[in-house]
Amino acid sequence: MHIDFLQSPVVVARSLIGWTLLVNGVGGVIVETEAYDMDDEASHSFRGMTARNAAMFGEPGTAYVYRSYGLHWCLNLVCGPSGHGAAVLVRALEPTNGIDTMQQRRGVQALRLLTTGPGRVAQALGVDRSLDGLPLDRPPFALSPPGVARAVSIGVRVGITKAADRPWRFAMTGSAHLSRKL
DNA sequence: CTTTCGATGATCT
DNA sequence: GATCATCGAAAGG
Numbered sequence: 302m303h304i305d306f307l308q309s310p311v312v313v314a315r316s317l318i319g320w321t322l323l324v325n326g327v328g329g330v331i332v333e334t335e336a337y338d339m340d341d342e343a344s345h346s347f348r349g350m351t352a353r354n355a356a357m358f359g360e361p362g363t364a365y366v367y368r369s370y371g372l373h374w375c376l377n378l379v380c381g382p383s384g385h386g387a388a389v390l391v392r393a394l395e396p397t398n399g400i401d402t403m404q405q406r407r408g409v410q411a412l413r414l415l416t417t418g419p420g421r422v423a424q425a426l427g428v429d430r431s432l433d434g435l436p437l438d439r440p441p442f443a444l445s446p447p448g449v450a451r452a453v454s455i456g457v458r459v460g461i462t463k464a465a466d467r468p469w470r471f472a473m474t475g476s477a478h479l480s481r482k483l
Numbered sequence: 484c485t486t487t488c489g490a491t492g493a494t495c496t
Numbered sequence: 497g498a499t500c501a502t503c504g505a506a507a508g509g
Contacts, residue, residue: 352494373500
């Protein structure tokens with residue numbers, strides 16, 4: 302079983318819910334994602350390729366990492382046809398692997414605060430610019446399929462002002478680890 | 484419980 | 497010079 306990263310970001314974002322994402326063995330189950338596409342005003346790729354978003358136009362199945370608000374990192378999974386400028390933002394995980402490491406990196410104990418939100422996910426998993434453009438199917442990354450099928454809820458994206466009405470946010474129904482209620 | 488606001492710096496206009 | 501795909505602390509109800 303594998304994710305087909307050639308699919309559209311909406312399809313990939315939906316498919317990723319329930320998969321386990323690890324970086325150097327640390328991480329958890331993906332419970333919240335958002336899709337971003339080229340003809341999407343909210344997307345970094347909307348105005349074409351720049352130095353920052355170059356990885357977004359790279360090979361599907363690679364990482365796009367950017368700095369947010371000058372102090373957080375955010376992790377995206379590039380998808381769509383090569384050079385399409387589409388990606389899925391990983392917004393929240395349910396912590397499962399390397400919890401002690403994540404607690405140290407985050408400086409908090411509560412599982413609830415470890416990986417709920419894109420900035421927190423990146424900090425807990427040790428994601429930074431050095432992973433930008435790297436393939437997701439080999440170390441330090443690891444992606445493994447869900448054990449059991451889970452229901453997925455759909456809503457609008459978070460923290461954007463443009464194209465804010467697109468229902469491009471996906472979450473595991475009933476998860477206690479969402480960045481915001483869906 | 485909810486809302487507001489400061490931090491902080493790369494990126495783009 | 498303005499804008500941010502955020503977080504956390506503080507203030508207000």
